[in-house]
Amino acid sequence: MNSLQRIVATITFGDADRVPVIAQVFAHAATVAGVGVDDYVRDGETIARCQIEALKRYGYDAVFSVMDVNVETEAAGSVLDYRSNQYPIVKRHVFSDSMALETLPDPNSAGRMPEMLKALRILRRELGDEVLVVGCVLGPFTLATQLLGLEKALYLAMDEPGKLESVMDFATDVGIEFGKAQINSGAHLPVVFDPSASPAVVPSQFFREFELPRLGRLFEELSGAGAVAKWLHIAGPVGSILPYYANAGVTIANFDYCVTPPAAMTGLPGICVDGNIKSLSFVESKPAQIATQAANLLDAFRDRKGFILSSGCEIPPESPSENIAAMVNAVRAKR
Amino acid sequence: MEKSLSESATKNLVAAIVEGDSGQALKHAQELLSSGFGAEDIVVHGIESAMSRLDAKCTLEQFNLLEIMLSGRAVTEVMKVLYPGGMPTTGGRGKVVMATLEGDVHDLGKNILKIVLIANGYAVVDCGKDCPLQKFIETAAQERPDAVAISGLITPVIPQVKKVRDLLAGRGLQSMKILAGGAALKQSSPASLNVDYVAESAFDALHFLQSLGETK
Numbered sequence: 001m002n003s004l005q006r007i008v009a010t011i012t013f014g015d016a017d018r019v020p021v022i023a024q025v026f027a028h029a030a031t032v033a034g035v036g037v038d039d040y041v042r043d044g045e046t047i048a049r050c051q052i053e054a055l056k057r058y059g060y061d062a063v064f065s066v067m068d069v070n071v072e073t074e075a076a077g078s079v080l081d082y083r084s085n086q087y088p089i090v091k092r093h094v095f096s097d098s099m100a101l102e103t104l105p106d107p108n109s110a111g112r113m114p115e116m117l118k119a120l121r122i123l124r125r126e127l128g129d130e131v132l133v134v135g136c137v138l139g140p141f142t143l144a145t146q147l148l149g150l151e152k153a154l155y156l157a158m159d160e161p162g163k164l165e166s167v168m169d170f171a172t173d174v175g176i177e178f179g180k181a182q183i184n185s186g187a188h189l190p191v192v193f194d195p196s197a198s199p200a201v202v203p204s205q206f207f208r209e210f211e212l213p214r215l216g217r218l219f220e221e222l223s224g225a226g227a228v229a230k231w232l233h234i235a236g237p238v239g240s241i242l243p244y245y246a247n248a249g250v251t252i253a254n255f256d257y258c259v260t261p262p263a264a265m266t267g268l269p270g271i272c273v274d275g276n277i278k279s280l281s282f283v284e285s286k287p288a289q290i291a292t293q294a295a296n297l298l299d300a301f302r303d304r305k306g307f308i309l310s311s312g313c314e315i316p317p318e319s320p321s322e323n324i325a326a327m328v329n330a331v332r333a334k335r
Numbered sequence: 336m337e338k339s340l341s342e343s344a345t346k347n348l349v350a351a352i353v354e355g356d357s358g359q360a361l362k363h364a365q366e367l368l369s370s371g372f373g374a375e376d377i378v379v380h381g382i383e384s385a386m387s388r389l390d391a392k393c394t395l396e397q398f399n400l401l402e403i404m405l406s407g408r409a410v411t412e413v414m415k416v417l418y419p420g421g422m423p424t425t426g427g428r429g430k431v432v433m434a435t436l437e438g439d440v441h442d443l444g445k446n447i448l449k450i451v452l453i454a455n456g457y458a459v460v461d462c463g464k465d466c467p468l469q470k471f472i473e474t475a476a477q478e479r480p481d482a483v484a485i486s487g488l489i490t491p492v493i494p495q496v497k498k499v500r501d502l503l504a505g506r507g508l509q510s511m512k513i514l515a516g517g518a519a520l521k522q523s524s525p526a527s528l529n530v531d532y533v534a535e536s537a538f539d540a541l542h543f544l545q546s547l548g549e550t551k
Contacts, residue, residue, distance in 0.1 A: 086491070089440045150443060154401045155408070158355065200518075201400045236518075257522070280522035283490060316490040 355405025
């Protein structure tokens with residue numbers, strides 16, 4: 001069984017030869033290759049090369065074309081600040097003063113979108129259907145916060161909800177276009193990153209009323225374009241919104257360290273989950289501690305199936321390699 | 336049980352702040368001023384009371400940024416009416432120097448803590464976001480606060496956080512309390528970060544600072 005077959009079997013709660021392991025390695029791939037994070041996130045060839053090198057080093061089941069959370073907003077006109085060996089930050093949000101919702105950014109020409117598509121083309125060409133090739137789009141509310149600025153987006157939710165909904169509709173359309181282009185370029189699926197939709201940021205009622213219908217539309221379009229699964233990634237204390245995921249058609253759900261395995265299983269019956277080793281553990285812990293946490297998770301999900309061993313969120317770029325190797329080795333030890 | 340005049344008079348203001356309704360909060364604050372209540376009374380019996388209600392409401396499971404920001408905006412608007420010449424800089428409960436450190440531009444969490452502390456009678460010196468470590472230490476040395484507070488959303492700032500205690504000690508401030516919080520830092524521990532306390536939320540940070548006051 002290869003990695004892609006293993007993951008597809010796991011998503012459908014079928015029999016797999018072992019539990020899949022997906023390390024959320026993004027710019028860590030640059031760090032271990034000796035490439036600056038700022039160079040990595042701007043060059044598709046570099047992303048593909050570093051991801052393939054990291055895959056060879058660790059032997060996990062998926063690679064990512066993830067750059068950072070500012071790709072779409074930059075493509076729409078936001079201005080970023082690129083600093084040495086760091087993820088870029090937004091200097092000016094494109095909708096901070098006025099909103100132009102008529103024209104969607106073209107994935108083939110806007111900002112760094114073409115570089116991400118290039119990374120996906122290379123990854124798929126090199127890896128074929130052996131390993132899951134994962135692209136990335138932002139969820140509607142998260143992209144709205146990146147277009148407007150978080151503070152403005154939150155105040156709009158209270159003061160002018162109709163205006164916020166217009167921006168979220170625009171953001172959904174951006175995600176659909178960019179996601180389809182990623183699938184056409186070779187991604188087996190784009191993961192939908194939606195950190196701002198976490199109940200740590202907005203109440204669960206907001207998620208249900210504002211975000212969920214748009215996530216449903218986004219996933220439906222991506223699925224129609226050929227995505228092999230509908231993978232939603234929201235970090236933080238998501239316990240209260242898990243029961244809504246099924247309504248958006250989610251088939252893989254990330255869960256973070258603050259959600260227990262029993263809570264994830266109860267909140268997401270019939271949905272494959274991935275998680276949940278604390279991100280900072282990969283920086284602060286020893287390999288033996290990571291191995292123990294991984295083994296505990298494997299035990300917790302032993303009888304359920306539908307589980308992918310992973311971190312709760314991104315593995316920090318500065319993490320020691322030994323800790324990532326410890327997590328990957330855990331699935332082989334439990335075979 | 337007989338209600339105190341203050342509690343009764345500030346009921347609507349407290350409710351408006353807890354609901355995050357700036358317009359109503361402003362209206363009720365202006366009414367209280369017109370009725371002859373002083374700004375300090377309104378802060379103590381209105382804003383602090385609202386903050387206590389919010390504190391009780393914001394358990395770890397129920398806390399969310401939207402609600403706390405809306406309440407924070409209401410408090411800020413009310414404070415502008417109460418202190419048209421600018422907020423008082425010398426809080427009676429203590430002083431805190433705060434920042435997000437260089438490389439971290441996420442300052443909403445820090446700003447919320449600032450509002451919560453000011454509303455509870457603390458003086459706050461805000462070094463802003465993306466603050467160089469030396470500037471932060473220099474400010475602490477000048478201001479001599481009861482504590483310094485660092486908010487961090489991203490893990491690469493952790494090496495800077497770990498240096499704060501030694502840098503303060505180098506300025507003769509070894510007893511100054513160090514408080515950390517934010518999505519990245521709260522995954523860690525006081526021992527790992529070399530700080531005195533890691534707060535789960537703005538109110539958790541407030542409780543820690545209040546506990547310092549009790550042991551003074």
